[in-house]
Each structure stands twice: as structure tokens, then as C-alpha cells.
Amino acid sequence: MILDEKILFSLILSLLLLPTIASAHMGLVSSTPSKGEVVKADLNEISTVFKSQIETLSTMKLMMDNKEVPFAQIKVIESKMVGKLSAPLENGSYQLEWKIVGEDGHPITGAIPFSVKKAKSEEGTNSSLTEPKASSKEKSKELEKQSDTQKSKNEETSSTPSLPLIIMIGLVLIIVVFLFVLLKKKNK
Structure with missing residues (x-):
């Protein structure tokens, strides 16, 4: 009887964990800015x-x-979510808190901490009036390079199995446990 209770517990646990495992396919791939x-x-x-x-x-x-x-605006386009700000962020520590709903209806949440630490510009000099345009373009290109680097790092480290594979493994486990319970009952 104790063995049957353990098997039943395993079956219930497998059923409870399957939606969690299946929702892993919706995880975050990259962000701009990236974590940290x-x-x-x-x-x-x-x-x-x-x-x-x-x-x-x-x-x-x-x-x-x-x-x-x-x-000012948040847009969702396929697998991307973009938030536009009405003004550039000031220096400080920030945390982006996201909540997505996948095609399967499962909500997933996460947070991305980052900080802004812009150099303080000198006021009143003529060179500072012309330089920001050039440096702004350079900084934009640098951010794009960092974003591309972060995306490729995230793609290299994300080796999550596909959803159908996860579901099949879960179903096989459930069937094996179910058959084991049935065989145990027949032998009694």
C-alpha cells in the first residue's frame, strides 16, 4: 500500500510539473539593456x-x-515587446519587470536589473553643443553591438529542448507510472 501511495504521488507530481516544464519554451532570449x-x-x-x-x-x-x-508606449510584435520612454532615463538603478502571456495562455514573469550611469556633460562650451550628435551616433552603434553580442551569448547558452519533446517525455513518464500501478494491483 505504501508503494502505491508513492507511485500515486509521483504521478501527481509529474502532472503538476508538466505545465511548468512546457512553459519554459517562452522564456526570455535577450533584452536591451541586458541583465546587469x-x-x-x-x-x-x-x-x-x-x-x-x-x-x-x-x-x-x-x-x-x-x-x-x-x-509612453508599449508594443508587442510577435516575440518582441518594446517600451518607449517619453524622456531618456536619468542616472540610477532600475528594474524592468515583465509579464508575458504565451500562445498557450501561461503567464510568465521576470525582472531585469540594470543601471544608467551617463557622464555628466560640461555646460556652456561650444564643443559640447556639437559633439553630442556625433557621440550619440557612436553610442547608438556601440549599444547595437552590445545588444547583438548579448543576443548571441543568450542563443549559445539556451539549449532548452523543444516543447513537443518535453511533452512526449512527460507523457511517457505518466504512462510508465500508470502501467506500473496497474501491474502492481493485478499482482495482489
């Missing part, structure tokens, strides 16, 4: 990319010192 990044240029947009398409119900909010920094 120190942004040294004006930041007017924050983006996240996920492993699969996300629903328009998905959202994100930006927090600084437990206060929300509002987005």
Missing part, C-alpha cells in the same frame, strides 16, 4: 525578445527606487 548592464548613453527605448510569440496582453513596467517610471 550599465548604460552610459541616453536610453529612450527598452526591448525584450522571447523564445516564442507572445500575446498582446503581455506588459512590462520600469521601476526606480520602488517608483514606477511610466512608458
